[in-house]
Every structure is written in C-alpha cells, then in structure tokens.
Amino acid sequence: MAYEGRVLVALADPTRRAIIEKLATGGCSVAEIARSLPVSQPAISQHLKVLKQAGLVRDTPSGARRIYSIDRDGLGPLRQWLDRFWGDQLAAFKALADLDGAI
C-alpha cells in the first residue's frame, strides 16, 4: 500500500488516536499507555505496531520496558499527499506565516 494509506489507516482508529494524544504528553511505556486506556496491554501493543509501521511512532528500549514517542517526521507523506488535492491550504499557511512574521 502507498505510505499515505498506512498513515491514514493508522490514524482512522479512535484508540490509536487516543494513544497519539497520550504520547503527545511525553514518551510512555506500553504498560503506562494501557493503564490510561480501557483496553488490554496486548491491544495496545498491536496498535503500537500499526502506528510504528506507519512511521508515526518510535520506540527505544529501556531495560525491560519500551518507551514509545511520537515521530515528528512521520507526517510528511500524509502532508504531501494532502497537498496534492488541497494545495490551496499551503498558500493559506504561507499567508498566515507571513502575517505572523510581520507582527
């Protein structure tokens, strides 16, 4: 599948979006994520696998635990794909950025 497809499928699930929101507050272990959501630890692991394969999440071993965190570069493919059809928004962003710079 195209890469933007993996990203979109990964983000289409509400539980995976909840994981992203959790990780936005800082790196977390799997158990920590599982404790903050109403699903089992294996379910979290499965979701993290999907997010990782989509490039949205990174993990670094830390002893017996694994610290997961948001991959800042993971959204590139999706942005590129979206800009193919909603590219006008890029111009709007540019205008906004210029405005910001002027203030």
Added chain:
Amino acid sequence: MAYEGRVLVALADPTRRAIIEKLATGGCSVAEIARSLPVSQPAISQHLKVLKQAGLVRDTPSGARRIYSIDRDGLGPLRQWLDRFWGDQLAAFKALADLDGAI
C-alpha cells in the same frame, strides 16, 4: 464521532482516495466516477455519501445527474487536529514559506 475522525475514516479507504484523485481532475458525475473505477455505481454512491458527510466533497444537481467536486474547505478540521501533535511542521512550513518569499 469527532470531525477529524470522520475525515480520517473517509480517507483511509483506497477506493475513496481514488475517487478524490479522480475528482481532483475536475467535477464528475457519479456514473463518470463509476466508469473510471472497478466498482459498481451503488458502491460509488455509498463512498460519496461518506466523503460528503466528512465535508470533503460537495455535490450540485445538474438535471438528472449530480456533479461532485472536492470541497476546498473540507480539510480544515484534520489540519487542526494534526497540528496539535505535529505542530512543529507548521514552523517548518513557515520557514519554507519565508524562504520562498525571500527568493
């Protein structure tokens, strides 16, 4: 469901992305889309319903036909949601835009 959820679910399906790519070349009737893809007309109608409810597509009656086209404003909710977690990209966009302006 949150609006960004509808948008993500809508774009997660490859057939719906193909419809978006087709509509990017200009407004199309349902039959025209169905002819360009290996699925039936009812399937296209079902997909268009999902895309419309997500705000990604607009339709205007034209006789017995309906012309569908991309809604340029439909991506706002998704951009906002993405920027909550990948907001650094906005800074990158700003830098890029500034650079463009400088050239």
Added chain:
DNA sequence: TGCCTTCATAAGCCATGGCTTATTATAAGC
C-alpha cells in the same frame, strides 16, 4: 537460580464495513 515485571505474539470471537444485485425515485427526451 528463581521470581517478578514488561512486552510481543498466537489463536479465536465477533462487529463493522465494503461490495454485490435488486429496487425505487427523479429528470430528460421521444
């Protein structure tokens, strides 16, 4: 070594969703 914690994988269940064919409603043209 033995025990506990942490995490990934396996297997199976079940709801969801994308597809089909059949049908209905509306508009255009004879």
Added chain:
DNA sequence: GCTTATAATAAGCCATGGCTTATGAAGGCA
C-alpha cells in the same frame, strides 16, 4: 404517457480488523 438514463437506497454476503485470553520471551533483582 412511455422509455431511457442517472443516482440513491435496501438487503445480504463475506473479508477484515479490533478485541479478548493464553502463552512465550527477555530483562532486572534478591
């Protein structure tokens, strides 16, 4: 009015995916 074309809806089929429990593998510590 009748026929044709276009598109939406209904009903049903089936694969996919998200969840569970059970199990296994690897690290830290007494």
